[in-house]
Amino acid sequence: MVNKNMLPIGNLPKIKTGKFDAEKSIFYLMCIFAGVGAFCFIFMAGCYLDIYYQLGIFWGLIGFIIVAGKIEVFKRPPLRILFILIIVFITLRYLLWRTFQSLVYTGPLDYAATILLYLAEAYAVAIHFFGLFVNIWPLNHKIVPLPADSRLYPTVDIFIPTYNEPEDVIRTTAISCTQIDYPKDKFNVYILDDGGTVAKRNHPEKGMDAWNRHYSLKRMANELGISYITRQQNAHAKAGNLNHALQHTSAELVLILDCDHVPTRDILRNTAGWFLKDERLFLVQTPHFFINPDPFEKNLAIFGEAPSENEMFYHGIHHGLDSWNASYFCGSAALLRRKYLMEVGGIAGETITEDAETTVALHSKGYNSVYIDRPMVCGLSPESFDDMLVQRSRWAQGMIQIFILRNPLFAKGMKWYQRLCYMSASLFWFFGFSRFIFYVVPAAFLLFGLKVYHASFAETVAYALPHVIGCIVVTDFLHGKFRWPFFSEIYESVLSIFLMPVIFSVIRNPRHPTFKVTPKGQSLGETVLTLQAVPFLFMVFIIAACVPVGIVKWIQFPLYRDIILITLSWTMFNLFIAVASLGAFVERRQIRRHHRMWARGEVNVYFPRMKCILQGEIKDISYSGMGVQLKTPFPIKPEEDVVLNVRDIYGEKYAFDARIFRQIKKKENVFCGCDFVVKGKAAQLRLIKYVYGDSQRWEDFLQKRFKRVSPWVIFYFIVRMGIKGSRDCVTLSSKLLYSVLKKGVFVVYGKMQSLWLKKMKLEGLHTK
């Protein structure tokens, strides 16, 4: 007989017995050890060492980490922590040496330049330390399965905010949403149209376009059985659009998708389970996966060969952020709990990165976030360099706005480790400043004689070089699969000169920036040199000019050979990176609307003409077609009709009508490029379901790209990029120059002719 007044044993209140709490004591002891260890660590980093000991010990450490970085066991704690501590020590020693021994006053201009360089370095070191902190022990959260009883599933509203994107882009996303594998009564899809608001429709000039858009999207929504929401004004851009929708909807969870982010069918099944497990969870973020190359990949022709730029963030850093409960909302492909969202007033709109700002507010409230590293949306990167600049400028502005207006370091309620993670994320965007300084500083010495770096050659080798190599090694160690060495330098170098003015404008007026939508789905008819190349080419010219000047100075000023050698080596590195980056400004021809993706799988190709089925292998896939490799016992006719029979990961069978428009024979095999022939809406739905519905396909593609390669391969790769890029750049810039000159000559000739005619007329010599 159980007494009802008795509490179950598990719920008994804890009674303070004064008993020794071993775990707590060990914890406190460990804290003391860590404090003492940290003190000794800093003390040792600041100790004076004879230069030869310094060289021996620190090059020894570098040798150790190079070897350890190759050993798998060092990739996991506890040895991973030891590895990171060594790197921190090397850098800390360099920083202390820089601070206390190399800042020498030699004149106002010299000192100003010295301090600028020092600040840039200190910033880079801070980012480096933040990065190491974030990534010390990344966490890979697994998918939590939903319960068997679907009645327990939380309800979900899927928001597709749109502004000016093409209708077909929105349609694809909307169709995919309708096919999500989740009880139909548990989710609703909404197109949130900010391009067809009442204000837009009432615009005297662009009103007609807005009306057209409004009607067509509404029609599409009706057709697909989803909802269409628009509003009166376009206040607060995307944040305002989402908040408006939040007021008109009511589900427990909200899935936010950019309109070009086509979801896979399993997106809710893989994410919603976490909300049932953790009551205090407000966010499950998933990675953004892009089907097309970004402008760098496209222009440098490295798509598929080297990891993409965003992969380091989504597949490396975000795991680190997640381990510190600091995974943040990235604007799309994220599931949020409405209750908590409403508690902070919906999506924040003070800055133009509403996503991160909202997460800061929610983390400050003590709620949790989770990151699941499985690509479950397929999106489009900006197509052109200019579009990418728009996107990156917005990110930079927004994160700097957060740094200034909502500095995470002082945000109430946040844990110290979350503050550091947010500092890492927001501080990162000042990289334009430091990267620019690193570019121009050697030139400041070699061309203008400003003494900016007071170190002998021996000191550089003993202090600076181990730090630089340590940084490269640790980046490779932590993110080598997702980001090859020197690729960060290439991306950041190119972006730095364009982000510099943006950074300064935000610092000057933090509330000034406005939300600019990243253009998507653009195409380009011919390969051209973007005009943004002009300032970069000018900078490359300056850097290149430093080399002969440096050599002359080396001969002329024997006393300064140390510093000349240092700056010259630095210049050569800058030049190497700059030349490798030149190709990024060559905007390559882009006419394909649907990007083909690497894919693998079996396909049975039915040839109605021969009435036979041949087994083939899928090579690539897109919404418009599929690449298939076959062994054909008969010749294929041009533009031959076929039926492609395939099966998705869930075992569902599909049959698509297609036409072979291209065939390439490779020994016994024939590679066939097939275009889908979509007949009717049902076929379109099934096609989208097959092409975009399978998250495993994106996962496979990513895994194919995640590879470590030897430094020599990367070096070769970059040199190749440099040769190709500079060749294209020179060709296109000469063409551009020639056309400008030609145009100029004609203009001048025409002007001269008209003047001459005028003169003749005045003198009465002109007879006609």
Added chain:
Amino acid sequence: MKQLFLCIATIFCLAQLAHAAVLEVPLYKLTPAKSIDLKCTSAEYAIPLSVPERWEIERAVMRFQYVNSSSLLENKSTLVVKVNGYPIAQIKLSPIVPEGEVKVAIPAILLDTGYNSISFAVTQHYTDECEDPCAPDLWTTIKVDESVLRVEYRLKPIPLRLSAIPEFIFDPKIFPHGRVNFIAEGLTSEELINYAGIVASGIALRYDYRQVFFSLSKDIKPNVDNILLGKSDFIYDFLRKKGVEINEDASTLLKITHLPLEKFVRDPHHALIIITGDNIEQVKLAAETFAIMSFPFPDTDEMTPVKFELPDVAQYSGKHMLIPDKKYTLKTLNLETYTFKGLSPNPKEITFRLPPDFLVKQNQYANLSLHFAYGAGMRNFSVLNVLLNGIHIRAVRLDNEFGNIVEGYNLSIPTYLFRAGTNVISFAPMLAPTMISNCEPMPIDNLFFTIFDNSTFIFPPMPHLVELPRLELFFLNGFPFTRWPDGHETLLFMTQPTSSVIASAFNIIGSITQKNGFPLLEIKMGFRKPDAWDGEIIILGSAESIPDDLKELTPLKLTKNTSVPYPVVKSWRDEKTLAFSGQISDFGKAKGAIMQFKSPYRVGRTILMVTAFSPKELQAFSEMLTEPAVEGACKGDLALVDLVSAPHYKVYSFDIGKKYFSGKGGKISRIKAYIYSMSKYYAHLLVFIFLLLGITVFYLLYRFRKRRLKSA
């Protein structure tokens, strides 16, 4: 009767002494060069000769040897010997007899008291026609090592004025060295010996760089200047016995009198300086006052010091010591605006000292900002050579043929080119006229270079950290005993209370003072073993008298059962292989040892031990340690000097003991000292810290992660 006889004998002796003294000086003692090469059509070389105030020169003769080029034209080539610019002899340089020895009598009237110059000037030609002014045929060499200057002089009577002390009695122009005797009778306590040390320091300072040897005697020592220091009761009694009248009412007294050899017998050519007071404090006051009497005042024969105040003394200050990060004009550094004229004018220098324990950073530069002007019509390869410690570091090209005034020409000199202690920056212009043919007269009046004294020099700040032991720093600057220039924090421990050991101590004090240019007013001297002394220590005594526990610390154990380092292979400089022989042996009479090692009482502090077989040898050794040749050869932590090797000193230097570090002001934390001096353990410590921190961070992260996984 007996007394009368003694008096007559003494007077006779004195008369003999006063009659004339003869000094023969090899010329190489007066100039650093072993030979003087006079090249080109016209050249001159001057040898400085100092004549002390108390000498009255009667006769001087110089005998020198020369060799000239056999290509010279006899009728157009002449060697002229000048004294203070006045020609006293000229010799035709014959190609047929290209070698010769010349004996030149130098008129005594030409040799003034103070600094004189004896110069050799040549005009030499190899053809009557046009000639290359610097043809290789145009040379004459003076063999300095085979030349001698003989001076006969008489000592002047000492003026009985205290003002004679700094310039007349302790005259830096004295040659070859000064000698001063302390009367030991009055030194009845450690304190009084200490004050005598202060006096010795003051005397050494007056002698500037000139060697001075101290001695102690029970009574007055004839033929040298004597110092009588002690309490007044003893002094008055002593003087009464010598028949010297004294103002016994004065509580503190500084007095000068002619040296009383016997009652009523005085040596007017030497002085007895009396430093006394009624009590210890007053003696100290008198001694300190004496030590700082740096200019001729007062003109009375005695004074009563009543008060003594020193300005605040800063660490690392002293004579010519440069303060880092302070901008000095050349005028401040004793180089006034100067115009160099001619083809190859004599260089000008600035001399300064740097603290020996500067941790010279590789990446710092001293800045020399020059303001200068130069003449028109010079060839564009005329240059101003800038030398640092004799090493060419820069040539500033004077390439404007219309002449120029340049302001703020900046020279950045890497700091690692400077050395601890004394540094010299020299400016040596080489001025060339515009291209002319050999037959044309060479215009040289336009060849000038003026350096303005508002040019500046700045040395960057640097931390104080030095690896010791380094005897060379002691001989450069008296380091580490001169961190405080007045010897503060230094204890001089004499192991035996004998006159020779005390005299040795005075010699060492004198030597340190001369190097640092500041009287050691704060140095402590004593006979008690310095247990737990917080500062630097100097130990003086015969080998057997040194306490055993201190012997154990020395690089060369002076115990009977000792371990002696023998170089096996001597390779490059500083690279040698040492074998250690354990043996039962003795120190021997012919050697003196100077050793430096870590103080057992305080981290970062140093002990300097100077020892020899007996006190007598120790005194000889302490005098020998002031010889430049010995000073230059002592390095590392152990130097053994052969006491019978003069004038060709044999010095054996080793670096065999443990290294240690010393920081600013001699202070360094135990941990830092350990890490710095045990750099090899730095790596071990680092591994330990990595492991400690790694394990604790792992534990804390693991705990955090467990919680995180529990929540989300």
